[in-house]
Amino acid sequence: MSETESVSHSDASLEAKRQMEICNACRYCEGYCAVFPAMALRRDFAAGDLTHLANLCHGCKGCYHSCQYAPPHAFGVNIPATFATLRAEGYATHAWPAGLGALFARSGTIVTLVAVLAPVLALLLAMALHDPATLYTAQTGTGAFFRIVPYWLMMVLAGGSFGYALLAMGMGAARYWRATGQRAPGPAPVAEAAFDILTLRNLGGGGHGCNDIDDRFTMHKRWLHQAMFGGFMLCFAATTTGAIYHNVFGWKSPHEFLSVPVQLGFWGGIGMLIGTSGLLWLKVRTDPGPVAPALLGGEYAMLALLWLIAATGLLLLGIRHTGAMGVMLALHLGLVIGFFLVMPYSKMVHGVYRGLALLRNAQERRA
Ligand code: SF4
Ligand code: SF4
Structure with missing residues (x-):
């Protein structure tokens, strides 16, 4: 097991994983930013990978405004908000002391x-x-x-x-x-x-x-x-x-x-x-x-x-x-x-x- 796989998923991480799996099947936003090409390199998303993708996102909101699965759709895909939450969780997890x-x-x-x-x-x-x-x-x-x-x-x-x-x-x-x-x-x-x-x-x-x-x-x-x-x-x-x-x-x-x-x-x-x-x-x-x-x-x-x-x-x-x-x-x-x-x-x-x-x-x- 790699070091990234040894880190367990939090609730925010599980939500990001769910949404990334939808995006990986859709791939409509591939040209928007560095996140989607990096996502496409993966079939599964370990917690460390999701933290990496969240930090690669600069919150431009382009994928949200163009997404057919964004709220109020039942899939509720909202990558900018989900990644922002995951980033904040990562900052707290890795803080020193x-x-x-x-x-x-x-x-x-x-x-x-x-x-x-x-x-x-x-x-x-x-x-x-x-x-x-x-x-x-x-x-x-x-x-x-x-x-x-x-x-x-x-x-x-x-x-x-x-x-x-x-x-x-x-x-x-x-x-x-x-x-x-x-x-x-x-x-x-x-x-x-x-x-x-x-x-x-x-x-x-x-x-x-x-x-x-x-x-x-x-x-x-x-x-x-x-x-x-x-x-x-x-x-x-x-x-x-x-x-x-x-x-x-x-x-x-x-x-x-x-x-x-x-x-x-x-x-x-x-x-x-x-x-x-x-x-x-x-x-x-x-x-x-x-x-x-x-x-x-x-x-x-x-x-x-x-x-x-x-x-x-x-x-x-x-x-x-x-x-x-x-x-x-x-x-x-x-x-x-x-x-x-x-x-x-x-x-x-x-x-x-x-x-x-x-x-x-x-x-x-x-x-
Ligand atoms: S954000 Fe929406 S439109 Fe963009 S890749 Fe994900 S599911 Fe597809
Ligand atoms: S909000 Fe983040 S993931 Fe979505 S297009 Fe912008 S940089 Fe990429």
């Missing part, structure tokens, strides 16, 4: 609580570190931010929470890799999967996009997702560049508006604002039929948290020479640290699992 997988079931509440509590705690910490008057006094010149929160403390809190997020997601990815029976990849599948991930090629469907709101195909989700993802990466590059400036060259923030870290952060923040606002707008307007309602709370909360991080980052840039800088810095830092802590137990892990599913798909296509 194992006990924290239960947080996925309350993702909306957890993310909302963290988004409220983390900035409040950061604000209280900043007030405890200095005379509160320092917090409301305009700080200018080199090292202004570190008169509110010392550099070493910023590194410990942000670096520590980010390191934890990377460790937890890495461990989760390793558990997923083993449970779905994946093999060590060669360089060609890795390059192919990296291209797919960076370009979000699959979100383009066969060139026609997704059924974002109803049965019309659009590219909105792809471009908005790209704006959010690109913006996030630019913000990450801004932080890394700022750290290099500080530690290698001794150039302390705040930097000029036209400096590299500020420009990366500014355009990154704009991209994240556009992406998250647009994705929230699509989520509100979309047809609820192919959506898993239990997961919506966590998705809304995470998009809202990302929006707040971008908004407070841009506001911080705008008011950094005023007396409001101290409070805004504490709020922004709190949101960022809260985001890192909750990241391994939220929708954000979909990037990791989806990346691994694309890698396995590239391996299977070559085999």
Whole structure:
């Protein structure tokens, strides 16, 4: 028995198996996405295979809107909602440490609580570190931010929470890799999967996009997702560049508006604002039929948290020479640290699992 076969089916997995068997007999949607060609390679569906197929699905909803067996048909085929439920179950099963997988079931509440509590705690910490008057006094010149929160403390809190997020997601990815029976990849599948991930090629469907709101195909989700993802990466590059400036060259923030870290952060923040606002707008307007309602709370909360991080980052840039800088810095830092802590137990892990599913798909296509 293979490792994938040794994992037993849950209720969501059994439902996905039932629907995949119908699809495998029908195959009408073969050209829609990578899921159906991958499905066609199989006659039977072990639990690990279904988890892999669920992570290969990017929820474009195309198969739902074109399916003659979708509800209200008695077969009740609803691949996007079923796979979304199965993906969430997989995130919880493979979470690290194992006990924290239960947080996925309350993702909306957890993310909302963290988004409220983390900035409040950061604000209280900043007030405890200095005379509160320092917090409301305009700080200018080199090292202004570190008169509110010392550099070493910023590194410990942000670096520590980010390191934890990377460790937890890495461990989760390793558990997923083993449970779905994946093999060590060669360089060609890795390059192919990296291209797919960076370009979000699959979100383009066969060139026609997704059924974002109803049965019309659009590219909105792809471009908005790209704006959010690109913006996030630019913000990450801004932080890394700022750290290099500080530690290698001794150039302390705040930097000029036209400096590299500020420009990366500014355009990154704009991209994240556009992406998250647009994705929230699509989520509100979309047809609820192919959506898993239990997961919506966590998705809304995470998009809202990302929006707040971008908004407070841009506001911080705008008011950094005023007396409001101290409070805004504490709020922004709190949101960022809260985001890192909750990241391994939220929708954000979909990037990791989806990346691994694309890698396995590239391996299977070559085999
Ligand atoms: S989703 Fe419906 S139309 Fe598409 S392959 Fe499955 S059963 Fe056929
Ligand atoms: S929702 Fe889109 S990506 Fe997912 S299986 Fe259906 S067609 Fe493929």
